[in-house]
Amino acid sequence: MPRFIAPLLAGATYARWLHLLIGWVFAGVVLMVYPGTYRKGLAEILAQSVTTDAILLALVALVPAMRRAEGVQARLLLVPDREEDIAADPSRTWADRRRTAAWLIGRVALGTVMGFASVAALTAVYALLTGSDSAFGGLRLPHARGQFWRPLAAPVLLFGYGWLVVWAGRLQLAMAVALLSPSPAERLAEAELRAERLLERNRLARELHDSIGHALTVTVLQAGAAREVGDPAFAAKALEVIEETGRRAMDDLERTLVLLREAPDGTTTENPGVEQLPSLFDTARAAGNPVHASIDVPAAVLPGVLSRECYRIVQEGLTNALKYAPGEPVGVRIFVRDGRLELRCANPLRNASQARGGASVPGSAPAGRGGKGLRGIRERAVLLGGEATAGTEGRGEGGDGRDEWVLAVRLPLRLGS
Known part of the structure; x- marks a missing residue:
């Protein structure tokens, strides 16, 4: 009833x-x-x-x-x-x-x-x-x-x-x-909007991982080195680097939070691009890793999205080098060839036996796997129509016999090609 x-x-x-x-x-x-x-x-x-x-x-x-x-x-x-x-x-x-x-x-x-x-x-x-x-x-x-x-x-x-x-x-x-x-057109537009929002949030998550991870790595290394050395001048320089790195991380965090809130002034903070890489290299050098960089990209050739993603990829590569190979030189080369942007970031492994054992160096995971940073780099490359590889390679001619950890990324200059 x-x-x-x-x-x-x-x-x-x-x-x-x-x-x-x-x-x-x-x-x-x-x-x-x-x-x-x-x-x-x-x-x-x-x-x-x-x-x-x-x-x-x-x-x-x-x-x-x-x-x-x-x-x-x-x-x-x-x-x-x-x-x-x-x-x-x-x-x-x-x-x-x-x-x-x-x-x-x-x-x-x-x-x-x-x-x-x-x-x-x-x-x-x-x-x-x-x-x-x-x-x-x-x-x-x-x-x-x-x-x-x-x-x-x-x-x-x-x-x-x-x-x-x-x-x-x-x-x-x-x-x-x-x-x-x-209508079917409205349902399709709604599905595309949801997919776009999901991709945007995933991109912001990668941005936070790369930026904050890099800042924390530099901060930890600088603080540890200042404590070990005990030199007031070195400690002052380390504090200066920590302050500058923290300020950049706060800018990135604020920009990301503004975007997540969907505020109308979400574009007030500019996304870093290739032109900001020299200051990133200076931060790595101050942390103790010499950086030898070669950037051969003609002006006005690199689209804005590629410039921003290139910056984040290099930032992740430097973070890995600082974390797993402190004090080792890092070689960064960015150039354009055959309509593609090619990026190579390499540093010597501190201990070749570690690479073979796969305990504490990047690249020790099986092919196709890796940490969140490497997965993020691969996702960035695939979304832009390119590819990314990471792993150990033998030292080239004139090397000291140690293997290198190499991050190589290839991206088309024209998106969608």
């Missing part, structure tokens, strides 16, 4: 009933204003009302904002299982306008039927309870004063009318889902 009563007591039922009556009120107002009801029969009134309402609603549906207004109202009053099933966007195509017109006409038609049914049912219930012979629309009830069935029939009629409201509300909701649901 509760499942037959519960829908009659649900708030959604009465919210949908109100939504239905709004359509009836609209039809009544239009009918009273134009063409009027004076000296006209019921058939003529209904015919003129249907024609006038249909034409007026079809014209109103041409306004793009009408679809948004109807979608918001339907979400609030029809109480769908998921709000996403009913769009709240303005019309963008003629198909959207046609569906909006069909919705408006269907809504007003169903609301008009339910409005007359409501008045008829409620007046009939009143007549049954009071013993009156007539109800709405001239309907005459059987006259039988003193018969017990009349008061008993009133709750049955009221119960039936309640379920009529329930099913009419469900039908109205089904119409809204069918006619106000997002």
